[in-house]
Amino acid sequence: MTETEEIQEPGAAQGGASPSRRAVIGWGGAGLALGAVTAGGAVAVATGGEERTAGEAAGGAVEFHGAHQAGIATPVQDRLHFAAFDVKTGDRAEFVRLLKDWTAAARRMTAGKAVGEGAYGGLAEAPPDDTGEALGLPPSRLTLTIGFGPSLFEKFGLAGKRPAALADLPKFPGDNLDGSRSGGDLCVQACADDPQVAVHAIRNLARIGFGKVAIRWSQLGFGKTSSTTPGSQTPRNLFGFKDGTRNIAGTETGRLEKFVWVGEGDGGAEDAWMTGGSYLVARRIRMNIETWDRTSLQEQEDVFGRDKGEGAPAGKAKEHDEPFLKAMKPDAHVRLAHPDANGGITILRRGYSFTDGTDGLGRLDAGLFFLAYQRDVRKGFIPLQRRLAAHDALNEYIQHVGSAVFAIPPGVRDANDWWGRTLLSEEA
Numbered sequence: 001m002t003e004t005e006e007i008q009e010p011g012a013a014q015g016g017a018s019p020s021r022r023a024v025i026g027w028g029g030a031g032l033a034l035g036a037v038t039a040g041g042a043v044a045v046a047t048g049g050e051e052r053t054a055g056e057a058a059g060g061a062v063e064f065h066g067a068h069q070a071g072i073a074t075p076v077q078d079r080l081h082f083a084a085f086d087v088k089t090g091d092r093a094e095f096v097r098l099l100k101d102w103t104a105a106a107r108r109m110t111a112g113k114a115v116g117e118g119a120y121g122g123l124a125e126a127p128p129d130d131t132g133e134a135l136g137l138p139p140s141r142l143t144l145t146i147g148f149g150p151s152l153f154e155k156f157g158l159a160g161k162r163p164a165a166l167a168d169l170p171k172f173p174g175d176n177l178d179g180s181r182s183g184g185d186l187c188v189q190a191c192a193d194d195p196q197v198a199v200h201a202i203r204n205l206a207r208i209g210f211g212k213v214a215i216r217w218s219q220l221g222f223g224k225t226s227s228t229t230p231g232s233q234t235p236r237n238l239f240g241f242k243d244g245t246r247n248i249a250g251t252e253t254g255r256l257e258k259f260v261w262v263g264e265g266d267g268g269a270e271d272a273w274m275t276g277g278s279y280l281v282a283r284r285i286r287m288n289i290e291t292w293d294r295t296s297l298q299e300q301e302d303v304f305g306r307d308k309g310e311g312a313p314a315g316k317a318k319e320h321d322e323p324f325l326k327a328m329k330p331d332a333h334v335r336l337a338h339p340d341a342n343g344g345i346t347i348l349r350r351g352y353s354f355t356d357g358t359d360g361l362g363r364l365d366a367g368l369f370f371l372a373y374q375r376d377v378r379k380g381f382i383p384l385q386r387r388l389a390a391h392d393a394l395n396e397y398i399q400h401v402g403s404a405v406f407a408i409p410p411g412v413r414d415a416n417d418w419w420g421r422t423l424l425s426e427e428a
Contacts, residue, residue: 059138059139059140059141059193059194060112060138060139060141061110061111061112061139061141061142062074062110062139062141062142062143064106064107064110064111064144064412065411065412065413065414065415065417066411066412066413067276067410067411067413068261068276068277068278068410068411069145069146069277069408069409069410069411069412070110070143070144070145070411071143071144071145071189071191071350072145072260072278072348072350072373072408073228073248073250073256073260073348074141074143074191074228074250075141075227075228075229075250076191076224076226076227076228076229076350077140077141077142077143077191077192077193077224078192078193078222078223078224079191079192079193079194079195079197079198079220079221079222079352080189080190080191080198080219080220080221080222080224080352080369081190081195081198081199081201081202081218081219081220081221082187082188082189082190082218082219082220082221082282082369082371083187083188083190083202083205083206083215083217083218083219084149084183084184084185084186084187084215084216084217084218084282084404085184085185085186085187085188085206085209085213085214085215085216086184086185086186086213086214086216087152087155087185087186087212087213088211088212088213088214089211089212089213090155092156092157092424094212095156095212095424096420096424096425098208098209098212098213099418099419099420099424100418100419101208102146102205102208102209102419103412103417103418103419104418105204105205105208106144106201106205106419107412107415109134109142109144109200109201109204110139110142110143110144111139112137112138112139112142114129114130114132114134114135115129115130115204115208116129116130117129117130118130118132119131119132119135120132130204131200131203131204131207133196133199133200133203134196134197134200134201137194137196137197138194139192139197140192140193140194140197140198141191141192141193142190142191142192142197142198142201143189143190143191143192144188144189144190144201144205145188145189145191145408146186146187146188146408146409146419146420147186147187147188147189147280147406147407147408147409148185148186148406148407148409148420148423149183149184149185149186149187149404149405149406149407150162150166150168150405151183151184151185152185152186153166155185156424158423158424160270161270161271161273161423162270163267163270163271163274163407164267164268164271164378165262165266165267165271165274165279165375165376165377165378165407166279166377166405166406166407167377167378167382167405168405169281169377169381169382169403169405170382170386172385172386172389172400173389173390174389174395174399174400175389175399175400175403176399176400176401177400177401177402177403178401178402180216180217181217181219181284181401181402182217182402182403182404183216183403183404184216184217184404184406185213185216186213186406187280187282187404187406188201188202188205189280189371190202191350195220195222199220202218217402219284219354219369219402220354220356221351221352221353221354221369222352222353222354223235223236223238223352223353224350224351224352225237225243225244225349225351225352225353225368226243226244226247226349226350226351227244227247228247228248228249228250228348228350229249229250230249230251234311234319237287237353237368238287238289238353238355238366238367238368239287239292239300239304239397240300240308241300241304241306241308241311242306242311242319243351244349244351245306245311245319245320246338246339247348247349248260248346248348255346256348258346258375259346259347259348259374259375259380260278260348260373260374260375261276261277261278261375262274262275262276262277262278262279262375262410263275263375266375266376272422273409273422273423274407274409274410274422275410275422276410276411277407277408277409277410278348278373278374278375278408279373279374279375279376279377279380279405279406279407279408280371280372280373280405280406280407280408281370281371281372281374281377281380281381281403281404281405282369282370282371282402282403282404282405282406283369283370283372283400283402283403283404284354284367284369284370284400284401284402284403285367285368285369285370285398285399285400285401286365286366286367286398286399286400286401287366287367287368287397287398288363288396288397288398288399289363289364289366290363290364291396291397292397295397301314302328302329302332302393303329303332303333303393303394303396303397304332304333304334304394305323305325305328305329305332305333305334305335306319306334313327313328313334314327314328314332315327323335323338325338325340325341329393330391331391331392331393332393333388333392333393333394336387336388336391336392337384337387337388337392341387342383342384342387345379345380345383345384346380347372347373347374347380347381347384348372348373348374349370349371349372350371350372350373351368351369351370351371351372352368352369352371353366353367353368353369354366354367354368354369367398368398373408377405409422409423410422
C-alpha cells in the first residue's frame, strides 16, 4: 500500500466478422482472423466531475486498440479478475498462435461480443466457441491487459530479450510469500463494472488456451482502492481510509510519460520491443482486519498520517491539501511513501480489495490486491517497498503473501496487430 497515483483512457465499441464454424472448430487450431475493427468517434460527457466517453457513461465499450494497452491509464472499473498462467507448450509457433487467438477473443469481448460464433447455434457435435454466461450483458467497460513474467524469457529462445527493468523482486522484510499465489509466465488483468463480465473474459481465455497454458493462480477483486479519474471521489480500503489520494490521473500525460510508459531510449536494443509498454508489480497483501478493528481511532490515524473522515493529511483540513510530512509520525505510511520522501518515486496504482472467506481460525482472509504500474521496477516499486518494509507502522497490520512482476507490452495498434507481436514476431 503506498501513497501514490493513477490513470485512465476513454474508449469506443468495436467489432468484427467471424469465420465459418465449419472452417474452424474451436479456438485451439489454425486460429481466427476476426476482420477489421472500426473505432467509433468518442464523445466526451461530463458526469459527476468525471470525463468519460458516451460509451463509458452508459457502461459501454473501452477502445481495445491504441499505443498503450487499456486497463492501465483507463478509468478504474469496479471489479477485477486477475489470472497468472504457466505456459505448457514448448512450440513457439503454437504459442504465437495462442496469443493471436487470445487477441481476437479479447477484441470481441471488450466490444461486448461473444467469442467466435457464440454460445449457441453452431454444430451440436462441438463445444460452442463462447461459454455464454455474459450473454445479454453490456461490455461494462471491460479491459483486458496482458503481461509477460520473467520465467517466460526462459522459453522460446527469448532470454536475450528480457528487459533489465523486469527485475526479480528481492525478499522484503516481513514477506510471507505463498509460491502457489506468486509468479507466472503470463498474466491477464480483466477489469469491468460487472464481475460476471470480468470472470467470463478470463474463463474464455483459459478455455482457448487449454493444453497450451494453465492458470497458476487467480484473484477476484472488488471495491477499487485507487482512482485515475480527476474529480472523482477517492475510494476507501478495507481499513476504512481513503486510498490513492495522490494517484496519477489519466489526463496527466506528462506524468504518464515520465513515470509509467517505457520510452524509446529506455534500456538497450534488446528492450526496444517494450516501447510504449509498462511494468506491473502485483502483490496480495493480507490485512489483519480483527487486530485493526480493535485499534483506537487515534492510532489508526497516526499509522496512516491522515484523518479517517475527510482524509486530510495530519495538521491539514482537506484531503487534497499538500501534506506537511513532518507533522506526521516518523513511521506514518503517508510520510514514508510520499514522493517527496523518496526522491520523487511515483507509481500508478490500480489495486482492489478482496475477501476470500476465512483462514480456518475465524479470521477474514481479506486485504488489498495491490497493482502498480511503472516505467522501471528497479526505480519504482523496489526502492519504495524497501523503505516501507523496514519502517512503516502499517506493517503491524498487514503482510505480503503473494507476489509477481510482469512486463506489459505496448498496445494492439489495429485489427492486424496482436498481443506480444513486438516481442515474438521475427519481423518486429
